[in-house]
Every structure is written in C-alpha cells, then in structure tokens.
Amino acid sequence: MPSRELPLSLLHERVNGWYAEAGRKELPWRAPDATPWGVFLSEVMSQQTPLSRVEPIWREWMARWPTPADLAGAAPGDAVRAWGRLGYPRRALRLHEAATAMVERHDGEVPRDHEALLALPGVGAYTAAAVSCFAFGNPEVVIDTNVRRVLARTLEGKALPHVTLNRAESDLAREAMPAERDRANTWNVAVMELGALVCVARGPRCEQCPVADLCAWNLDGRPAYDGPPRRGQAWHGTDRQVRGEILRRLREAHASVPLATLVDAGDDPDQVMRCLDSLVADGLIEPLARGRFRLPA
DNA sequence: GAAACGTGGTT
DNA sequence: TAACCAAGTTT
Numbered sequence: 001m002p003s004r005e006l007p008l009s010l011l012h013e014r015v016n017g018w019y020a021e022a023g024r025k026e027l028p029w030r031a032p033d034a035t036p037w038g039v040f041l042s043e044v045m046s047q048q049t050p051l052s053r054v055e056p057i058w059r060e061w062m063a064r065w066p067t068p069a070d071l072a073g074a075a076p077g078d079a080v081r082a083w084g085r086l087g088y089p090r091r092a093l094r095l096h097e098a099a100t101a102m103v104e105r106h107d108g109e110v111p112r113d114h115e116a117l118l119a120l121p122g123v124g125a126y127t128a129a130a131v132s133c134f135a136f137g138n139p140e141v142v143i144d145t146n147v148r149r150v151l152a153r154t155l156e157g158k159a160l161p162h163v164t165l166n167r168a169e170s171d172l173a174r175e176a177m178p179a180e181r182d183r184a185n186t187w188n189v190a191v192m193e194l195g196a197l198v199c200v201a202r203g204p205r206c207e208q209c210p211v212a213d214l215c216a217w218n219l220d221g222r223p224a225y226d227g228p229p230r231r232g233q234a235w236h237g238t239d240r241q242v243r244g245e246i247l248r249r250l251r252e253a254h255a256s257v258p259l260a261t262l263v264d265a266g267d268d269p270d271q272v273m274r275c276l277d278s279l280v281a282d283g284l285i286e287p288l289a290r291g292r293f294r295l296p297a
Numbered sequence: 298g299a300a301a302c303g304t305g306g307t308t
Numbered sequence: 309t310a311a312c313c314a315a316g317t318t319t
Contacts, residue, residue, distance in 0.1 A: 044315095044316095046315040047314090047317075048302090049315080050304095050305085050313090052306090053306090085304060088317090089302095090302070090303095122318090124318080125316085127315085144316080196314090200313095202307080202308070233301090233313095239301085241303085244303050247303090
C-alpha cells in the first residue's frame, strides 16, 4: 500500500519540473517533428535494450524506411540484417509484420488507440501504452522497469520492485499518475527518465534526485533489497548464444551460406542443428536446397 | 507463472 | 571475472 502521507501533487511537480530541465531533449524520437512511426520504432527497439545502442540503428531505419509502407515493402531478411547487433532479432521480424498490418488494416498509419496497438505483433502492454501516450498524447498508464523502480522506492520504500509486475503494482502506478492530461503525459516520460538517469538500479544518484526528500526508500535509509532472488540469464553455451552466432554469420554473408560454414557456430553440432531448426521455425532464417541457409527474402 | 529470447556495457 | 542489467513480449 502506498504511503498516503506523500503529497502526490508535489511529487508530480518536482518530477515533471526536473524532466523539463534535465531530460534528454536530443533523443530524435522526442523531437517535435518525430512521427508516430518513429516513436513506434523507438519503443520496440528499446525493449530490453539501452537507448545508447538504439539511436544509431533507429536513424538508419528511419532514413531507409521512413513509413510503415516502406518497411512492409522490404524483405523481412533486410530488416533482420539492418537490426544488426541490437539483440532479440525477432523484434525486427515483428516490426516488419507490424508494418504490414498497418498497411493492410490501418491505412498505412500507426493506429492511435491502445487496443489496436496491442493487437500488433511485438507490442505488449508497455509498448501499446507508450506509443499511445508518446505519439498521440493519450494519458495511458505507462509501466516499464524504470517506472516500477521509481515507484517502488518513492512510494513503497523498497529498493527494487517485485520480480513480476502484479495487479497491485499496476493499480499503484495508475493512482500515482496525475489526473490532468498534459501533466499525466509529461509524468509518464519524466518518471521513466528519472529512473533511467538518476534512480538507477545500481548506484542511484539520490543527491541529484528532485524527490529525495519525499522518497520513502531514501527517508528509510535505503534498505537493501530483501525479496525473492532475481535469476540472471545464462549465456555461455546456451541456444541463445548459438542462435546469435548463426544469425551473425548470415547477416554478414549477404548471400546464402552452406551448412558447413554454420556447423561450428557452437561446440555441439546437435545443438547447432537444433538452433537452425528453431531459427527456421521462427522465420529468422530460410532453408534452401542442398543444405544452404539465408536470411528470409 | 516460468522460461526462452541477444547483446554488450558496467560493477 | 561473473553477475547484473537494460523503454518487454511471447509461449
């Protein structure tokens, strides 16, 4: 339960004021002339990915595919190749599918409402809310890892939020949002920005925080995280590593590649074969005759 | 609800 | 160095 003693209006004023002064205004998808498509692209690219790596790829994509129709008209493999090393390359495929859906169902435009956005491939609760808010000014409840951490600290006095987002936390985020539309829209981006720049997971810069004197966690002496263990993700020797290596080779090939040049993408040939199968099943690679592979045409 | 899904910088 | 973490989504 949130502390009812914390005056939300003061929190809103401080956080929004801080954003006006300290928020990153140079991010291209925050420019006044940014299109909904540009915002959409930035949100999908930013899933689980630091913005510093997103920006150069975003610029390349916007120059090459400035509208949904442009991407829909390209080969899916071109999207996968242009994705480069951003990670989670299925996002590139889903972006291509989403662009196609926009052309077929939405007159080539990014849909404006939450429901239609949520129906697009690769768009979940966060991305639907973020695009609806940031591209179209709808006061959605936008909840990402930054928002969750800031609210856990300021309102609940906890070092980190629970492992998984639950109903109570969503309700809390809704209650914490300003009622007035413009303030709510600024709040959404401002809280995220505060979490990204100041209220970070490790080594929070509370001395720079505009709400340090209101923050339940800070006022309580910043107690350590005491929830259930947060499992890290294995990497070395996993299918993910092998899939990544296979895809890296195909991206760099610019033509079809024989199995022989892929079979050492991992230590275990059986694992490599399994990963090739799963990549085909995902639509990320295309099998050709005589055991050759390429990015999907 | 848990697990899979990339990649690279930071601690 | 190993672990953590990053504007999550899908199955």
